[in-house]
Amino acid sequence: MAFKIDPEKSYDVKLSRVVKRGRFTYYPLNEINMRGTLVEAILAQEGDEVLDYAREV
Template identity: 60%
Template structure:
């Protein structure tokens, strides 16, 4: 997955993802920056992301 860190994405997770003290849950679509998305992919792998669409 190629992530542009300058864009904002609408993301649907495939499983819960922990970032620091916060846990993102795969309930709804989440709006997040490319930097956060790239960090999730690096830490948890691409399989943690169901889909990510740039806004």
């Protein structure tokens, strides 16, 4: 599944697994609000299967 992410918008994201990004660890427990630039970086690092969904806010 290819996600189309706009870097200028915010997204409510549900992860499918734990993601480590720099000092932060994101857990797949709840929705996380992220900027599009961070969502794109996580997708580039982990691949499309890391996201259950990403909804534009």
